[in-house]
Amino acid sequence: MTTEGIEAVFLETHNWGKAAKFFQGLGYELEFSTDHNSGQLRNGDGPYVFIAEVPRDKEPEMRLVLKVPDADAFSPAAGTEGVTPFEDTHYGTREMTVRDPDGRLWSLQAPARQ
Template sequence: MTTEGIEAVLLETHNWGKTAKFLQELGFEVEFETDHNSGQFRNGDGPCVFVAEVPLARQPRTQLVVKVAGTHNRPGGEVDIVTEFEQTHYGTQEMTVRDPDGRLWSLQAPAGQQ
């Protein structure tokens, strides 16, 4: 499998407003906000940080999103595939894999790419 680097960091929070202000204090700029307490931030040429508010009953998580060229680019060998590539509501395809320590990683391919 060949990856193309880290596309994004997904950061879940219990307080969208406080987390947005925190990131802005660190020099991140808002690229866009949604109407459901989420949005994307960027600082320089690195990966974006996507922040999404989750209910208090759910433990916030942080997840890396790794870019791949297409869904044909599947991991092999000892990689634990949690979910196969699926269309997302935001226009990409994502697969979830688990690393040896149990962390989840998202592999993101462009929509419609095989």
């Protein structure tokens, strides 16, 4: 089984409020926010953008999240370096991290087990 395209863009920021307003100015609608300076925005049927505030001493990162329909049926191709196996998240999905040949990290996201 392979991935099914981009599920999300995960962004870190030093200012959740400013970042959310920036994306709202680009036509994204806030789907939800949390009580710890993060939230999810979406524009139409495309991938969602999840933004999380990080401390000033941490360099903000960005990561593309690829969609996997079933974590239990997923098997990365030969030569794919797994960094972490699929694990349950606190937000109701399962995620795995892989590294590409240039050292970039990619998140793979699947629905939670039913």
